[in-house]
Amino acid sequence: MTRRGMLVGGLAAAAAALGGVAWRFRMDLGRAQAGARDGSRLLSLSGQLIEYADRGGGPALLSIHGAGGGFDQGLANASELVGDGYRIVAPSRFGYLRTPVPPDASPAAQAEAHAALLEALAIPKAIVLGVSAGARSAVELALRRPERVAALVLMVPGLYAPQSPVSIEPSRGSRFAFWVVNAGGDFAWWAAMKMAPSTLIRFLGVRPELVAAASPAEQRRVLDIVRSVEPLSRRYRGINVDSTPDLHELPLERISAPTLIVSARDDLFNTLPAARYAADRIPGARLAVFDTGGHLLVGRGAAVRAEVSAFLDGGGPEPAGGAQDSPN
CATH class of the missing domain: 3.40.50.1820 (Alpha/Beta hydrolase fold, catalytic domain)
Structure with a gap:
């Protein structure tokens, strides 16, 4: 394969990966938005x-x-x-x-x-x-x-x-999470859940190593709480009041x-x-x-x-x- 072909193939793979990420985000956000509407x-x-x-x-x-x-x-x-x-x-x-x-x-x-x-x-x-x-x-x-x-x-x-x-616990990760909250960024919170959940766990007031040592059921409960903050764009105004x-x-x-x-x-x-x-x-x-x-x-x-x-x-x-x- 030529260098140009390799470049085109790489770009196509990256575009497909980004498309997959965007699709998963939209699906997860849609479920969160529906859950935040239902039953009230x-x-x-x-x-x-x-x-x-x-x-x-x-x-x-x-x-x-x-x-x-x-x-x-x-x-x-x-x-x-x-x-x-x-x-x-x-x-x-x-x-x-x-x-x-x-x-x-x-x-x-x-x-x-x-x-x-x-x-x-x-x-x-x-x-x-x-x-x-x-x-x-x-x-x-x-x-x-x-x-x-x-x-x-x-x-x-x-x-x-x-x-x-x-x-608020003053670690660098917590400062990042607080920035995400101030921005009301649904994608940033979602991405952090996928890539660095321990950062958000610490931001919610718990040492990540405590969660890592907990039972699988308790780990799921904590991650459900982290996930429940979505859609952040419909909650960040209240978080700013509380902060x-x-x-x-x-x-x-x-x-x-x-x-x-x-x-x-x-x-x-x-x-x-x-x-x-x-x-x-x-x-x-x-x-x-x-x-x-x-x-x-x-x-x-x-x-x-x-x-x-x-x-x-x-x-x-x-x-x-x-x-x-x-x-x-």
Whole structure:
């Protein structure tokens, strides 16, 4: 074969490979977009559109998702933590999926939107589950509308801590992932999932080596969470809201709802100081701390579910006067 023929053949092979990559990306993105549309509803509450899902029957549980989520993540979180037997209401917070960002996107404003949603659905009181950045509006709801909160569960909470604040892990890979998020780049996130998933796992607050040592089922769960951030272009506005929070001291001692707080010592988002700070101030709060697990509580699913189940069954809240740190 001549040199020209080899060049033409190489270019043709490269074009075919690029075409295959583009086809796989379009297929994967289409599935992600369909999943982010299916199963939710829209309500206009005082002029603010709120997307939410409403599933199941039983005691009401308001599932408030973390950064990178939406109603779909809220449903998944509730399914993992409490299973069946509850009516799960899972809103998409400000900037996520079909819920737009209002002029006031503060956790306090988001809490008022949660209360309005419960009222519109004729739910007088609900268990409130706040995960990661979702813990901020969960706490505000418990403070502002205590009559609406039957119990409060805060998982790896992205709350205020006076001396050791919650923060994004500062590695070069995490800085790259944050750049991708700011750009709202669907293809860049998809490509990183295919080529460097450990970078995104670390960006989500977990040491990649912890995931590598986990069971195959747990590895699949973590990768499903990474994948669930797609379509990033419909979530990055909310992520940007969550990434620049105005965290400040709140009167946590006024929270009257029974409270469970869960964190891990190796959470790369450093939520443990905030979890301890909140547990020390919320009357009767129970604090469960795991040695390992990271921000996604890898390998701790059964133990976390047991903590939540005991708490919701009435065995969890500690007597007033201090939190219990459950070492694991």
